[in-house]
Amino acid sequence: MKRYLGRKKAMRIYLDNSDMHEGKPLWQMLMQKIKAEGLAGATLLKAAAGIGAHTELHTFEIWSLSQKLPVILEIIDEEEKVLAFLDKYDGMIGEGLVTLSDVEVLRYKNVSNH
Numbered sequence: 001m002k003r004y005l006g007r008k009k010a011m012r013i014y015l016d017n018s019d020m021h022e023g024k025p026l027w028q029m030l031m032q033k034i035k036a037e038g039l040a041g042a043t044l045l046k047a048a049a050g051i052g053a054h055t056e057l058h059t060f061e062i063w064s065l066s067q068k069l070p071v072i073l074e075i076i077d078e079e080e081k082v083l084a085f086l087d088k089y090d091g092m093i094g095e096g097l098v099t100l101s102d103v104e105v106l107r108y109k110n111v112s113n114h
Contacts, residue, residue, distance in 0.1 A: 004040050004108040011082040013073040014097040017046065021092045027071050033089055040077040040108075047072065076103060 019026040027044055034042045050070030075082050079100075086098060 005105050008040075008076050008103050008105050009079040009082050010101050010103045011075045011086065012097075012099045012101075013075075013093065014050075014099075015071050015073065015093070016068050017071045018068045019094065019096070026092060026094075027073055029092060030073055030089065033092075034075060034085070037081075037085055037088075039075055039081055039085060042073060042075045045072040045074065046070075076105065 013030065015026055017025065017027065021029045031042060031044065047070040075085065082100070
């Protein structure tokens with residue numbers, strides 16, 4: 001697992017949980033692509049509230065039947081890999097914000113009984 005340690009890039013894709021691609025949740029489609037591309041790791045974070053591209057407040061409302069909430073898909077890997085992923089799948093993202101920042105991976109453990 002040492003190949004995952006050291007300086008990496010964290011790419012964050014800010015979406016809404018209601019964003020769709022070909023009839024499926026966009027975040028789910030992107031996670032499948034991340035797995036297929038063999039990227040080191042990804043996490044989907046669901047936010048309680050956010051202000052989107054149109055300065056519209058998205059928040060949890062207990063009485064609402066459909067919740068439009070922000071989600072953040074964070075991918076950590078080598079810079080070349082995350083940028084190649086974005087280039088390949090950017091067309092799937094209709095609206096959203098994408099950021100890239102430096103991270104230092106200190107520990108990456110995978111304990112299995114295989």
